[in-house]
Amino acid sequence: MWYDKWNDIGPLSNHISLRVITRSGFSLVDSVADLIDESTWRWPTAWLDLFPVLIHYKVPNINPMQNNVVVWCTSDGTEAEFLASSVWDSIRSKGGEVDWVNIVWFSKCPDSHDHLFFECPFSALVWSLVQNMAELHGVPNKLTENVYRLYPISKGNSTKSIIGRLVFAATSYYVWQERNARMFGNVTRPPEILKNIILDSVRLKLASLKFKGSDNTRRLIEKWKLPQCLMLES
Structure with missing residues (x-):
């Protein structure tokens, strides 16, 4: 709803801050349908004075039987x-x-982003193997839902936030690399090998950072087998 260009004017987040959205009781993962009540926008009337551009956002006709697509x-x-x-x-x-x-390019090649990240059996298995280390439990194998689940922590600097984002980015990168290696080089690697490559890559990046001291940070550093000197004293 807030970040997608479902209207020609552009995403609503270009005009309304995240703080205003959440303070008004809305969720950052709301869909367009969530903000419509009997063909009327649910946002506060005062927003029309604060953000005059909203006048140009007409309530769309939504077919409840049709799924969202990118x-x-x-x-x-x-x-x-x-x-x-x-x-x-x-x-x-x-x-x-x-x-x-x-x-x-051939008709049998399932090359959509949703398939690759992470609906195909191979990438779904790789994603499931690395989720535990990132403590991203229950995150689905769909690209858009992954983005929605990760967005709330994307602005944070907590140890868990940094690890979650690094694992997601590294998994996406190496799954794409694996796809290219299979298509153009006839080279394949099993999911377990790819998992180790992803975690080693993230661990190497984490080893170059410093983290605020806390019990949770200490636990995560131990989980990733990182040196305790990376943790700053409180």
């Missing part, structure tokens, strides 16, 4: 399914078709 807006303004192939086709420098085109 779309890609091409350079000519056309909305298309969000696929790596369609994004690449919009941003690349176009040339003549080459002989090996069908090696890279």
